[in-house]
Amino acid sequence: MAKYEQEVREILEAIGGEENVDKATHCVTRLRFALKDESIVDTDKLEAISLVKGSFSTNGQFQVIIGQGTVDQVYRDIVELTDIGESSKSDVKDASAKKMNPFQKAVKTLADIFIPILPAIVTAGLLLGLNNLLTGPDIFFDGASIVDVYPQWAGIAEMIFIIANAAFAFLPALIGWSAVRRFGGSDLLGIVLGLILVHPDLLSAWSYADAQQSGDVPTWNLFGLSVEAIGYQGQVLPVLFASLLLAKLELWLRSKTPDSIQLLVVAPVALLVTGFVTFIVIGPITFALGNGITSLFTWLFDVMPAVGGLAYGLLYAPLVVTGMHHAFLAVDLQLTGAGDGTFLWPILALSNIAQGAAALAMLFVSRNENVKGVAGTSSVSAFLGVTEPAMFGVNIRFKFPFICAIIGSAIAATFISNNNVLANSVGVGGIPGIFSIQPGAWLEFAIGMVIVLVIPFVLTLAYGRTVARGQFK
Template identity: 40%
Template structure:
């Protein structure tokens, strides 16, 4: 693939350089803010080599290239559109478009976007901790290392660190998203995990109870927030509001000293006396409700969640699940939702594999095989948007496979030690690897068979209309007259 040529051909199909306000890329997609999307030639774009699909979502026009390809296309594309030579007018236009796109989202999508922006940067830390926990489970299960050995103790320390400081990580990331000082957000996370406060894991021992302080007629329970999510999110949001409030009234010459002082002091009291306890109750309520549903109707819950997950992915709301999973992981000690998402993802790959076997479209064959492989590795955008949704019925087949796989992994109590890793890589953090493997086979096989039976209507490429030719029209009119 000639990446320079691809980048050059993309520009006119996007309506020209002036129609592209901004460009960036994620793991699989080129993400563009377009001035006028009516000028975009989506049909011819999807016929280009390497392009697995294109769609517009949440104010962005996204072109799917796949892992490892998108970054190689982006570099010459950025040069082609002069990304680093933005004018002040264009920068302002980009800001206006981003704000307009945000306002056009419905409240649920906007909320999901906020949570996504907070948790996606934190995921690598939780993934690393989860994989270390998985390694410890293997060492312990097969007796390869003595639990009293220095190696085991050190690995246990490494694996638990991310969850101990999770409120600090969330505090930093949330403050950035809410428009506050990121380091003040980290300090708030530190206050909520201070060694003076009893780690909530200590409550598992019935003889240990947190101390209680009496302050202005109120009792403050000295219980920490290690491993929690919702209390920290709410507290940092309040912190950012207070910081902005104080900044309006504090003179500029003393702002650096006074605003942080007032912000931390006031937020600290609010955190321990009001917002923190309320957030803890809310988090425990969410966790308890999901745990009850999981314990009493595991198979049904897995069937429903596994079948609907890919549909939720289309809305973008699935990003908000990271917060729920992190809360469950911190409170319960394992994640029972991730295996459901994982089998739903590989089911999309199973449907894409059926398309690859059955389709006669050469272009679709080139897209379906690598897209299905990417889905098995946990990256589903190429196969969802480039293959299954294009034909619709394969997407339904994938939902059927995801439902079957989801039912199995919940019935057999497959759980994970982390968040964010699905597909085959989740074996590293799966607590029941054998049952997880069976769940994957059921999801992929179910999706493959359902897609094959449902079938789909192959797209027939319509011949392009020739450009009007005035001379030819005149000749035809003359012949007709004669």
């Protein structure tokens, strides 16, 4: 017997009925619907249901926040009580993608590629933070690090660095695996492609500028054509475009090659052709393009750090709403791959904390027990780097907390950008993110955290108890 039969029927009625649902699935906390017509959804009626903690639409999906654990049973009840049937996340994504414009599809593609490799990148960021504690000067001792004072820790620090840095040293292999799989090819070939681009016999991308200046860049002579024999360590664009070519070429070869000789033909030909095209055409063009994008952002934050920080601090949370924030992950990885650190990711971390602080204030503003429960739990989640429950379940729902969070984020972003706060890597996008910040900027980042904890909380509390108090009677 369905445990939440009444609530399920109310949810379906609010979203336009069973006939308005194309596909349905769920994640850890949310029901995910690909709806035929989102305009007929009655959001107020939906969010008045006791089980529902919020709703939002993104990337062509309408998502209803239920909560961890409960959402599993609610989804099972939907399947049992209706003819909607079970669907996987990819089924819902495919159904939702049909309603996207080309730009939205491109952003979604980037998200599909980068999200699967995030655990490896975030883990590497946390471990690099641990390495920072051991090797960073002026953290525990004036002018010296733990390793300087206690040399017996040097071997441990070195080993931690190697373990942490592997994800960045072989970043093209991670991207190649995820990208080729996303484009429909064999993910194993994607890994091989990525490893080809960082082969130790190639000139490292990190040494390219010096070699170019001294005129020592190695080259291949291909029938009179001079091709630079350089690797693409820390680069994002070369492996992305090469992966697209590899996947499409592999699929085409599979369709034209008899099954009996596919093993001898498909992978060797696909890799060989892709390798040649990448080193001759794709690599040089995208290498220059990637460095150009990096230089543009670096120039902005060097010349006008306050403007750059303010703009990104203002825009990051709205970008999350549209899903476009995933596009900037590629820029973050490009910046960290260059070896100097990223100035964008610290702003992301502070924006997440700001959303949590605004949601926490709603715990004291609202008189609705359901809202209080969501505000309390979602604020903790945001402080630890997961903002969707706070943003969509509370802040955007009441609008003014979202705006207050953006104000706090913009002020803090301006401050840390002016003080050249950099992260060595992408890490946990919340309070624990301080461990990914370069040690010399911990104080400034900590001040930024205080700003995004205090300003959004105070503004939300003050506005909610004065101007918006009528909403909570």
